[in-house]
Amino acid sequence: MTRRHGLSTISIHGSPRRGADWSPVATPIYQSATFRNPVGSSDEVLYTRYGNNPNQVEIARKYALLEGAESAIFLASGMAATALAHLAVLRPGDHLVSSLWIYGGTRVLFDGEFARHGITVTYVDPDKPRDWRKAVTKNTRAIFVEALTNPTMRVLNVPLLAKLASEHGIALLVDSTFASPINFRPLEHGADIVITSATKYLSGHSDVIAGAIAGSSTVIDEVTRLMRAWGPSIDPHAAWLTERGLKTMALRVERANDNAMAVANWANGRSEFSAVHHPGLKSHPDHALANKLFDGHGGLVGLVVKGGAPAAQKLLRRLKVITHAPSLAGVESLVSEPRLTSHKAFSAAERTAFGIPDGFLRLSCGCEDTADLINDLAGALR
Ligand SMILES: Cc1ncc(COP(=O)(O)O)c(C=O)c1O
Known part of the structure; x- marks a missing residue:
């Protein structure tokens, strides 16, 4: 996807457009759980757990543009983003190949929770690059890596892994929290889904817990369905703070x-x-x-x-x-x-x-x- 504006401009304006006279320059906070419905309307209702509150919609639009994605969604934490991004592409009985160099909380999610849902995980030492191919089985549906690792700052070869994933028709998910879209945009290098803890560079002031996922509309629609069912939507105030943080990212x-x-x-x-x-x-x-x-x-x-x-x-x-x-x-x-x-x-x-x-x-x-x-x-x- 080609961007019409630079990353700083997008972080501030999203898709720049002329606003109406007297309209607010900063997005107001819609600190509302629900919104009035036209009587008899069968349109989708506006409800903050559904992710369609204007504060949630605004940051998702900006983040999709920053990552060069078709679509994006924000969630209540980085862990919620990691969990739902994987659950959108994995089913019980499926197999995930993961880098060994990942955040401890993600390891706990994979070993404890995914195992309970019948999803098995094989860890690959990225220092042994031949092991990636060996780890892929007929049940493998996805590969997961952190682009820039915690805490040794190793860099994973995303283009090479994207090639392997595409050869096997499986998804490559990349947690790009440490890099931020300013330093690295995994989708430009063949990844299918990018995950970020927005607690970090996106909000940037140590005052928000949030996460985001960017990818194809099909994947983000599935994440939206899961979010509505499981409930980890982002609070409007956290979304507003994230938008404020994004402007200086x-x-x-x-x-x-x-x-x-x-x-x-x-x-x-x-x-x-x-x-x-x-x-x-x-x-x-x-x-x-x-x-x-x-x-x-x-x-x-x-x-x-x-x-x-x-x-x-x-x-x-x-x-x-x-x-x-x-x-x-x-x-x-x-x-x-x-x-x-x-x-x-x-x-x-x-x-x-x-x-x-x-x-x-x-x-x-x-x-x-x-x-x-x-x-x-x-x-x-x-
Ligand atoms: C690389 C990485 N991914 C995901 C997370 C989880 O983010 P959160 O704390 O927003 O749930 C963290 C948290 O430190 C992290 O370092």
Whole structure:
């Protein structure tokens, strides 16, 4: 799909159009569960659980344009988006091939909930690319990956996986939360469905829990049906805050990209860190792939502090600008220990195998001044 406007313009205006005189510039909040019906009308009723509240419709339209999708939908959380995107394409008895490098909450969903619904999952180590093809069986209906992984910032080869999925007539679902549509748009590279936790870059102020899915109208219609049945629609206020956040997404992501690159370059030269993970660094294993696929390297940096968890926690206690909290992609820089947050569900041995030893800090760079972030880290190390 060709876009008529750039990503910043779309984030602000959607499809720009002349508004009526005296109409509000910002979308008003329709904080209403229901809407008046014409008597005797058999048209679809307006009801906020149905996803047809104007605040919900507006952000879905913008997100579809940003991802270059036919259609999109917002849900009450990123996890709701992950769950319903998969349930839209999988049935009991079906098989899913998933990357091993995924958010812990998604792993819990797959292992606990999908198993209960008769959906089996095989995990592939993306460092063994031949295993993707080997994992596909006659029951496989979908492949799932995170485009930019948490927390080692590895980049998955979406075009290659899209080719494999299309050869087998199965769907490729990509969680692109860490990249955001400003840095990477999976549908442009052959993916079928893109999932995002809108809690992160789309809303961008650490004050909203939301998720979104973009793809073909057929898939989004099915997700809509599931949402109406299961109920995880987005609240109008969360939708309104997301629309407000979207307007500055391009600026925020560009600033976060710059801050993360500067922090990674600074940290790379410091003896206190045994490893620095950022795809913008030449030493990162996916640097070339990131340059090929992405418009920006992302706002996250993985820092492995020498001395393990005690040394990492000493650093955390001394930070003043950077906040110790889970989540990411807000205007404020956040740092967390994945072993206690996103990767708590994994054993220490599994985490070490993923490249997440104790002492690993995941830093989500926000929009503060670069020097203040570096000085905060340098001061904490002193
Ligand atoms: C990559 C990724 N996907 C999905 C989610 C789930 O999002 P939410 O917390 O909005 O449900 C997260 C949460 O951190 C995440 O990091």
